[in-house]
Amino acid sequence: MKATRHDDEEARRLVEAGHWAGTLIDEHLAAAAGEAPDAVAVVDRGRTWTYGELDDAVDRFAAALRRRGVARGDVVSWLLPNWAEAIITHLATIRLGAVSNPIIPIYRHRETAFILRQAGSRVVVIPQLFRGFDYPAMIDEIRPDAPALAHVVVVGDDLRGDHVRFEDLLEEDRAVPTDEERSAGDIALLLYTSGTTSAPKGVLHSHHTLEHENRSIIDFFSLSAADVVFMPSPVGHIIGVLYGMQLPFMLRTSVVLLDVWEPGTALELIERHGCSFVVAATPFLHGLVHHPSLADRDVRALRTFACGGADVPPTLIRAATSALGCTVSRGYGSTEYPTATACNETDPLDRRAGTDGRAIGQARTRIAPDGELQVRGPELFLGYLDASLNVEAFTDDGWFRTGDLAHIDDQGYVEITGRQKDIIIRGGENISAKEIEDELAEHPDVADVAVVSSPDPVLVERVCAVVVPRAGADITLTTVVDWLTARRLARQKLPESLLLTDELPRNASGKVQKFLLRDLAREHAPQGVTR
CATH class of the missing domain: 3.30.300.30 (ANL, C-terminal domain)
Structure with missing residues (x-):
């Protein structure tokens, strides 16, 4: 799998400028496991995973995938909720030099079949049952439409057909067979997004682009090992991938997962684990602020709630700032460019509530003559899997056409005013x-x-x-x-x-x-x- 949008000269410039550091995504987990193997990495459904346990599971799953023929550049797809198994699958796939392809678990036959077929997925990892839906049955129905699919791995006890249990793979030898050297320029993530067309679009990111995004977020929000991440956003979305499955291990801290959204449970987890950093869409913030148990919960550890992914009413930002007692702000991004603009604690409340923030890190923004917002920066995706889509997505000088209409004021704050995309x-x-x-x-x-x-x-x-x-x-x-x-x-x-x-x-x-x-x-x- 290869993206062709970046030419060698541009890539070299980004490396020389230090924007692309050359770090492999899974190296953070391995390093943390070596330094503090007993530290808590993940909290999931009442269980804690230490860094040592998580890294061992990633090694074992990577080795199991390799024995089943997964090689560098192959695609491993997964439809999993916010479970530790999703993190293990994601990082194990990347550790092999293969491409991780999250699919949000609310997708059904049509969307899943399209993605598995276009991606040429070699393996798919699914739950046996989640929210009453039988995923193994769905995969069996659509498998004829995905000719490259060789293995179905199930989290649970489903043993129909040739399916294999996720837990059984973790019991195999953890030694990962050696392979050719990996590069931070390799494609690490294939994530589908939908827009103006009926078919989803496969977005390609490398270690470079994903790492830069997370480093810019860490710097912008002054995050450290003292922070604890709460992740209710689906890990099949770019928000969950970045800030639930990668950023916590860069910080050497813990991530608390919630698989089924319930604001009362969310507040209880935030209190119990001292969660301080959340990135989530509008309904999550609304749910916390308006839940009757908020008054009875101690959420003083919560420091930052970055809200994006959908339009955010200014009144909600103001109400949440008061109710949660933390910095609540709007932000703007997409699967293609995860975070282009945001606000932090240095921005006044009227800017955090009334705008979508200012360009962060190395991000650049501009308004085209027709009012469209265009963005560019080191975390911009490398292109679409279907390269024909790149022609309309990028300007001749390399800027990404967001399809959103916007205004940028004289202080650089962006306000989205509408959408070109239907x-x-x-x-x-x-x-x-x-x-x-x-x-x-x-x-x-x-x-x-x-x-x-x-x-x-x-x-x-x-x-x-x-x-x-x-x-x-x-x-x-x-x-x-x-x-x-x-x-x-x-x-x-x-x-x-x-x-x-x-x-x-x-x-x-x-x-x-x-x-x-x-x-x-x-x-x-x-x-x-x-x-």
């Missing part, structure tokens, strides 16, 4: 409107359809379907949801409100005027269902 951000999750529209357009009772966002005080946006029924047809929200569920769309993509209309508003060229539909959805936002 996506809905539900609880920090990007959802392609086109994908849902394409599926609903095939319904026999649908004459025309558009999907837009509907505002929500907690998730920021929900999915609203605007449908023109065929003559005489009776379409309900249940009709729409059942149709999409049968076509195996992920649960978070299912519309939560439905508007019926005689025709969709279009401009002279025939393009649907979605701003009018968003206004309509805003007027009818209270209707719908909650998921």
